[in-house]
Amino acid sequence: MLDQEIKTIGSGFSERTGAVFEGKLTAVDRVREAVTKIRAIDPAYHSFVTVCEERALTMAEKLDRETQGLSQEEVRRRFPLAGLVFAVKDNICVEGVRTTAASHILENYISPYSATAVVRLEEAGAICVGKTNMDEFAMGQTTTTGAFGATKNPRYPDLSAGGSSGGSAAAVALGLVDFALGSDTGGSIRQPAALCGVVGLKPAYGAVSRYGLISYASAFDGIGPITRTVHEARQICFVIEGSDAQDASMRESEYFQPPTKENDGRLRVGVLGGEDSEAATVLRKNPTFCENYEIRYIELPMLEYAVATYYILACAQAASNLARYDGVRYGFRAKGYETLDQMYEMTRTEGFSPEVQRRILMGRFVLGQESYRDWYEQAARVRRRIYDQVQEAFAEVDVIVSETLKRPYPRADFAGDSEAFLAGYEQDKLTVLANLCGLPAISVPVPAEGDDAPHSIMVTANAGREAAMFEAADRLAAPFTPCVKGGPADE
Numbered sequence: 001m002l003d004q005e006i007k008t009i010g011s012g013f014s015e016r017t018g019a020v021f022e023g024k025l026t027a028v029d030r031v032r033e034a035v036t037k038i039r040a041i042d043p044a045y046h047s048f049v050t051v052c053e054e055r056a057l058t059m060a061e062k063l064d065r066e067t068q069g070l071s072q073e074e075v076r077r078r079f080p081l082a083g084l085v086f087a088v089k090d091n092i093c094v095e096g097v098r099t100t101a102a103s104h105i106l107e108n109y110i111s112p113y114s115a116t117a118v119v120r121l122e123e124a125g126a127i128c129v130g131k132t133n134m135d136e137f138a139m140g141q142t143t144t145t146g147a148f149g150a151t152k153n154p155r156y157p158d159l160s161a162g163g164s165s166g167g168s169a170a171a172v173a174l175g176l177v178d179f180a181l182g183s184d185t186g187g188s189i190r191q192p193a194a195l196c197g198v199v200g201l202k203p204a205y206g207a208v209s210r211y212g213l214i215s216y217a218s219a220f221d222g223i224g225p226i227t228r229t230v231h232e233a234r235q236i237c238f239v240i241e242g243s244d245a246q247d248a249s250m251r252e253s254e255y256f257q258p259p260t261k262e263n264d265g266r267l268r269v270g271v272l273g274g275e276d277s278e279a280a281t282v283l284r285k286n287p288t289f290c291e292n293y294e295i296r297y298i299e300l301p302m303l304e305y306a307v308a309t310y311y312i313l314a315c316a317q318a319a320s321n322l323a324r325y326d327g328v329r330y331g332f333r334a335k336g337y338e339t340l341d342q343m344y345e346m347t348r349t350e351g352f353s354p355e356v357q358r359r360i361l362m363g364r365f366v367l368g369q370e371s372y373r374d375w376y377e378q379a380a381r382v383r384r385r386i387y388d389q390v391q392e393a394f395a396e397v398d399v400i401v402s403e404t405l406k407r408p409y410p411r412a413d414f415a416g417d418s419e420a421f422l423a424g425y426e427q428d429k430l431t432v433l434a435n436l437c438g439l440p441a442i443s444v445p446v447p448a449e450g451d452d453a454p455h456s457i458m459v460t461a462n463a464g465r466e467a468a469m470f471e472a473a474d475r476l477a478a479p480f481t482p483c484v485k486g487g488p489a490d491e
């Protein structure tokens with residue numbers, strides 16, 4: 001990191017870390033405060049599945065020892081995130097902590113190592129206080145379907161918390177942690193962020209190491225932050241991104257490139273879906289935004305095929321990634337089997353939920369000898385066409401703005417049966433675009449205007465044009481408001 005960048009990195013969190021830098025508050029104090037809040041507030045919401053208090057205190061004590069006697073300036077330089085507490089989605093490994101992906105099949109799995117993203121945050125002085133709830137193996141959009149129960153939406157109680165990183169989004173919305181990590185394969189960071197009224201960033205594919213992320217669909221999976229503000233999302237991204245020998249699919253990052261403003265210095269904003277779209281409505285209510293940027297209306301006809309393409313390709317990858325849960329190597333093994341085949345069959349039948357089984361079967365089908373060409377290969381070709389069309393759009397505009405997710409928004413009483421899941425797939429139409437094309441995208445809450453108004457908006461950029469994305473998103477985002485009024489989270 002460059003010295004200049006290190007200096008500014010803690011500033012967005014300064015209200016919360018300032019006291020730590022000044023030595024008025026220790027990291028141990030901050031961990032204790034967070035754990036007390038989680039114990040008091042979270043039982044009503046269930047955003048956490050595991051609180052790792054002991055490990056967090058040990059890390060905090062170590063940090064306090066290492067910062068003792070250092071000047072404020074030195075602490076900031078060596079530990080730019082000193083004293084920040086964060087939560088990690090339960091499909092991202094944290095050394096010595098149970099990591100379940102919200103599945104019975106990994107119920108008792110203790111990870112022997114930490115994900116690269118977690119290691120980098122801890123090296124920067126942030127402390128992980130627990131693991132958050134999700135849909136099993138990150139398959140879903142409600143955080144109601146995991147093996148350990150549902151997370152409640154703290155901001156809009158009739159809606160689900162969104163998913164699959166619903167626990168991470170709820171924990172941030174409740175003010176239980178300073179930020180959280182989620183994973184996004186088809187929208188799982190951005191959708192829960194949108195539904196809980198916080199910021200969710202899906203970095204470009206290959207910007208953040210996937211090492212330590214339990215694979216769902218490896219060509220689309222990515223780790224990213226859920227935060228209160230755009231500025232904080234950018235700061236966390238800056239710490240966790242960058243090449244890693246453990247992940248062969250990394251790209252060289254260009255996060256801190258200035259936006260190229262070819263058009264008289266004005267960013268060109270492409271509004272997806274025309275003048276009647278929700279995104280257009282949101283922009284009209286923000287006259288400063290419209291004055292500062294050039295607004296164009298764009299269409300992406302290939303988007304019609306995005307959901308089908310995504311689910312074919314994602315399920316194919318899931319079927320091969322989830323083959324490793326066989327009762328031999330990890331976690332759960334069924335009892336009462338007689339033969340080896342029976343052991344595999346019973347373990348996978350009892351260990352995976354019906355939706356995960358459905359996706360494995362769908363994946364096996366599209367990869368089958370008879371169907372491979374008609375389904376898998378065809379989907380791969382359509383993905384390419386979608387990508388080409390998006391690239392054509394980026395010749396005309398710097399960023400694409402749209403709603404984050406389609407209506408109807410997923411409800412708190414999501415049934416979890418096959419029909420409910422199938423209907424839910426359609427909600428992913430707008431978010432899967434970034435995953436199919438490897439693009440960075442961020443969802444930000446917009447000023448609230450009653451229950452029917454859109455909650456959020458999404459800004460997508462071309463890979464390498466993150467600066468333009470952050471700039472536009474920052475100008476659209478409503479300031480963070482905590483969900484629990486008058487409670488300890490209401491700072």
Ligand code: GLN
Nearest residue numbers: 138139140185186187188
């Ligand atoms: N809702 C999508 C799915 O179920 C995306 C999930 C995700 O991004 N992990 O596959």
